[in-house]
Amino acid sequence: MRDVAVVSFAQTPYKRRENTRSEVEMVMSVVAQAIADSGIPKREIGFTCSGSSDYIAGQAFAFVGAVDALGAWPPISESHVEMDGAWALYEAWVKIQCGMADAALAFAFGRSSMGTLPETLTMQLDPYTLAPLGVDAVGMAALQARAALDAGTVTEEAMAEVAVRSRRDAKANPEAQLKGDFEVEKLLAEPYWVSPLRKHDCPPISDGAAAVVIAADDVARRVHRNPAWIRAIDHRIEPHQPGIRNLTRSPSVTLAGQKTHADPAHLDVAELHAPFTHQELILRRALELGDGVRINPSGGALAANPMMVAGLARIGEAARQIWSGGARRALAHATQGHCLQQNLVCILEGN
Amino acid sequence: MAERCAVIGVGQTRHESKRIDVSQVGLVREAALRALEDADLTWKDIDALVIGKAPDLFEGVMMPELFLAEVLGGTGKPMLRVHTAGSVGGSTAIVAASLIEAGVHERVLTVAYEKQSESNAMWALSIRMPFQQALVAGAGGFFAPLIRSYMRRSGAPEDTGIRVALKDRINALKNPYAHLRFPNIDFDQIAESPMLWDPIRYLETCPSSDGACALVLSDQAGARRAPRPAWVHATAMRTEPTQFAGRDQVNPQAGKDCARDLYAKAGISNPRREIDCAEIYVPFSWFEPMWLENLGFAPEGEGWRMTYDGVTALDGDLPVNMSGGVLSSNPIGASGMLRFAEAANQVRGMAGEHQVDGARKALGHAYGGGSQYFSMWIVGDEPR
Amino acid sequence: MSDAPSVKSIITPTRLEYEFRVGGAHAEFLASLAEGKLIGKRCPGCEKVYFPARASCPRCGIAMSESVEVSDRGTVTTFCIVRVPSENIDLKLPYCAANILLDGSDLPLIALLQECEAQDVCIGMRVQAVWKPKSEWGPTFENIRYFRPSGEPDVAAEMLGAWI
Structure with a gap:
């Protein structure tokens, strides 16, 4: 197994109702911040995986719009789980273990307040x-x-x-x-x-988004003095x-x-x-x-x-x-x- | 890559408009049990489950894999649920293969399905979002203009789409699982079928089906013991945004990049010569020539010639959609995996009446969204 | 065993209510529609103008900056003739759904094209918006009833370049 570490994490402030930002706007802010904080150039992020639910968004294919927040050009290697973003991170970790990427982005988003x-x-x-x-x-x-x-x-x-x-x-x-x-x-x-x-x-009902960058071996050591090794x-x-x-x-x-x-x-x-x-x-x-x-x-x-x-x-x-x-x-x-x-x-x- | 991966079991259901004889439970088990039987394994031999499906609104169940895991032997095991729009069946197989290739698991069961008849998929797709522009043309209305652009760019003869549909519908007659089977189909029936979204005719479109597909994937040790493994030579996925200024929606960059990456990983320098057959995602007939170009089998503007010259027929030089393709069966969430499964069965020599003689290397292809999500794999009868 | 017929299926009516809320960019776009203006956004990276206004440039993945008013006239880049009824769409068949590149925008939108026969639609046709009476305007796309041919000469396909 390759050594893989969490090297950056960004999340929005969580709110009962996010009234002014759409999902794309929330994702854009956390993804940009996580990538900037990671110190890894965007082009070296070899895999991206997101977690979200169409039922939370109230429409089919809701995750497709989030791609607009990524700047997926040239086209990127990307996947999506209809699960909590922790499992998106798991899929990203698997891709790094396969040697398909040395650094990967996992993110997740939801505005639960739009429904009940x-x-x-x-x-x-x-x-x-x-x-x-x-x-x-x-x-x-x-x-x-x-x-x-x-x-x-x-x-x-x-x-x-x-x-x-x-x-x-x-x-x-x-x-x-x-x-x-x-x-x-x-x-x-x-x-x-x-x-x-x-x-x-009971938990509060919360709107928000989060993003995590993970990186393997030398990449993690290069960008972080104390990586959180998985x-x-x-x-x-x-x-x-x-x-x-x-x-x-x-x-x-x-x-x-x-x-x-x-x-x-x-x-x-x-x-x-x-x-x-x-x-x-x-x-x-x-x-x-x-x-x-x-x-x-x-x-x-x-x-x-x-x-x-x-x-x-x-x-x-x-x-x-x-x-x-x-x-x-x-x-x-x-x-x-x-x-x-x-x-x-x-x-x-x-x- | 830590480990090689191979397909050692393939299963699928009968595909129909409404499989009212089974619940979602029965549907996924029908495919999974066939795959297990094919692999000569039982539930307890499986380390992990990967389930794929298109939007949850199609069945009206949020994250249905949560109630399906236990009927697929999933209790106490890892379970992942993938959703990447229309390409999901392919992406799901790729996630499952990654678990083997990473050395995380030895045997993975992956299942993809759709049972649209349990909800109202047309309703699910046409929820009127406030603030957004009203839909003006339904599903085919998005792709028909792209086809018109392709016709104009390539100068392809107007009956190209009819020829594709005729070939796929004849192939489907050899596939006992196919949803649409027209015993006496001919050119005129397709040409005279109603124009839906001009230039797309009724018999040039895919149906909407209930159905499932399942694969058992194994590491090298298990594959060596299996009588007829299909070795995964390479997998690739690419995504690009739905729309941006200057985007080529007819021949998308994501598809070209995905194919290039795939061939490089598989050690293929000349796909047209080195690949023996291809099962590609063609929901409207004209997408066959469009994807042949996107996949590098033909120069840009020339894909239609392969169809025209019979190259893509079952007895042609590069058979395409031997199973009858998406035009014949379309359980959306499973449609991509069915392409991957057909590629595997071809190199295993287990494709039945639609077997291509001597197929040793095959391509499985899926796409989704606004021609923006791509997933592909190459399988072979020997390890790469 | 009872003699009751076996249950093949049940129907479970479900009702979920959602309150959709737009983001910042879209809110500005809707407000300007109520005044009869078509507002797009320019990307500070690639400098392309996107209409309708959106939060991010999908290609660059960065926030849009300047707001730009685009014309209600444009050019058909491709189209389809719809001859089949669709859910939630109540129009006389056949009708034309066209991809229209508005003057000043760099991204075509798909819109209804009326007041011309299906066989007369062509790539390169010039079209213009037909608005509802001003008294009926609101913060909605529905202010524009549809597009119709403007009568201007067609744009040569070569001029449309990458758009077709």
């Missing part, structure tokens, strides 16, 4: 047996939270603590959307929203039907953790893509992350949850921790689908 996100995500359910029931994304997450509470693997207090810590840490993240000082007791005094979830257990990356999926899953656990994350040799004793930081508070607790348990690992210094998905972008942003935020010296070894995680159905784990390490 929880209902849009109902369309992500099995169209024959689940979607017709009309359960939305928050409802699905609440089913999972109820199962975990009843199993005794999470508590409402622990969930509120996740929200308090995430919003507090987000104060240091200029691009985060939901930030500030809150108290567990006050949050727990709030009414249920979709029981057993309260509003603080020591391992793996992703796994679970069954879709909630009835045949144990929703209180995340076997796919555990497996991806094993495949990437994610050893909690050697990790300083973990950026977990947990849109709901109880999901962070499930993930921490699945990866056996103890108190020695700092969780989501960026504020995580509870501080900003741009659909299709948030997973890629976790990798970018974990890389920032490496670059700043805040961590020598970091775990980044991305998820998609209902109730943590599909998960990606990426281990980053500094020099």
Whole structure:
């Protein structure tokens, strides 16, 4: 395997409603910044891959327009996944492993605010047996939270603590959307929203875009004094039907953790893509992350949850921790689908 | 490249307007099980899944691979979903091949499909976006003017498109999976079929089909054990913007660059002589001569002569679209992979009645968007 | 086993509402349409003018700069005669959809061409916009009902160069 590192990361400020910029305008800004910050000339970016969803955009072939932000002339080697941008980065990493490129760009974008996100995500359910029931994304997450509470693997207090810590840490993240000082007791005094979830257990709806440049071997060493080396990356999926899953656990994350040799004793930081508070607790348990690992210094998905972008942003935020010296070894995680159905784990390490 | 890749299993469904006998689950499994059977493997032998499909609005399911992974043996495995417009079937196969070539996996199952009959694809394509200019001509209305430009540039005889359609429709009669099969098709039937988007006639256009295609890809060790592998010699993808000032939409640079890159990787210096047959993405008949030029099989303005002279017929010197092509079956998300699959089956000697004698090196080609996304591969009966 | 007929399919009506919002460049374009102006944007890199105005130059991948008013007259670069009905398009068949290069723009747009017989349309034909009455103008493309031949002499194909 070639050594490949994250060498730059750019993201928009995340907003509840991006009113003035189109997707192309958002993508143009983060792609230009990521390429400029990488120090790699655009012509040396040998592969580009994006992640987005037509259902988020509300039209077929929505990703085609994003090509207008790239300056794809002369024509470029490019692909697109209908997935979170973390998987676009994975495809780019594979192309570098093939020797087809030495540097690659992964980006993702979404303006969830144009639709009604929880209902849009109902369309992500099995169209024959689940979607017709009309359960939305928050409802699905609440089913999972109820199962975990009843199993005794999470508590409402622990969930509120996740929200308090995430919003507090987000104060240091200029691009985060939901930030500030809150108290567990006050949050727990709030009414249920979709029981057993309260509003603080749920992510904000966010518009935004992010871009990451990765580079191999000597290219990475040339442009960065402390590249965030991707020591391992793996992703796994679970069954879709909630009835045949144990929703209180995340076997796919555990497996991806094993495949990437994610050893909690050697990790300083973990950026977990947990849109709901109880999901962070499930993930921490699945990866056996103890108190020695700092969780989501960026504020995580509870501080900003741009659909299709948030997973890629976790990798970018974990890389920032490496670059700043805040961590020598970091775990980044991305998820998609209902109730943590599909998960990606990426281990980053500094020099 | 860390590892060689080969196709060791190929499967496809029957393609029809409405496969109401199966759900999306049944459709993808029909293709995948045939590919596994062909490869003499079972679900548990597969390391990873790569699924491809055109817009989610065509079925009305957001990211349907999330509910399909488990019926394709995907539980606990890596799964990727590719979407690159009309070229997606080809791009999906290329992503799957990359996973082998990178040395990440040993055996990958890749499946591409479309089941438009479960939603309303015409509706999905014609959502009226506020602020934008109203559509004036539907799907064929975008490509018909390009064909008119090609006719003018090349001076090709007006019946060139009819001849392409006749050849592909005769080839389809030899393909048991083909959607459109007209037993007594002849030149006059096509010439007299209604003009839809002048200069495109009804029988010169592709249908819209439900269908799926699947491939099992293996690393070198697995391919050596397989009785008839198709070795992947090279893959290439290119993208350019939909529109820009001075863009040549008839003979796009992205297609030319993609082909040049492909041939260089495959060690091909003279594609016309070295490639034995080609399965290329021709949704409207006139795109055969246009792509023959774009792919470097003929000089610019001369592609139509190959059609005219019978070079592209099944018994010609460079058979094109032996399966009957997109004109005969068009499950959009799978259409690109079907081209790649046909190329593989030709060099495996497993193309049945539409087998080209002695085919040892074949091209699979797909394109999408406004003639702006290209994906291609070259497969051979021996490793390169 | 019950004697009920087996279910072959179900219909699940779905309704999703989206509120589309334009970006900066397009907002300017729409505002100028309400005043009867056709605004394009010039790329600071390749200096080409794109109409309708857009945020980025697709070729250079950089933000557009200067706004440029283009003419409502132009030249047909290619066309097709539509003889088949399409979803959401309610026009008498056959009709002509033409790629029109407006004077001052470097990118043709696809638009409806009316007030001429299908067999009379040709590459190089000069055309002009037919506007709705001013009282009906809004921030929309629909201010232009369609294009029609302007009566000016055809442009020789050679003059159109790379456009055809």
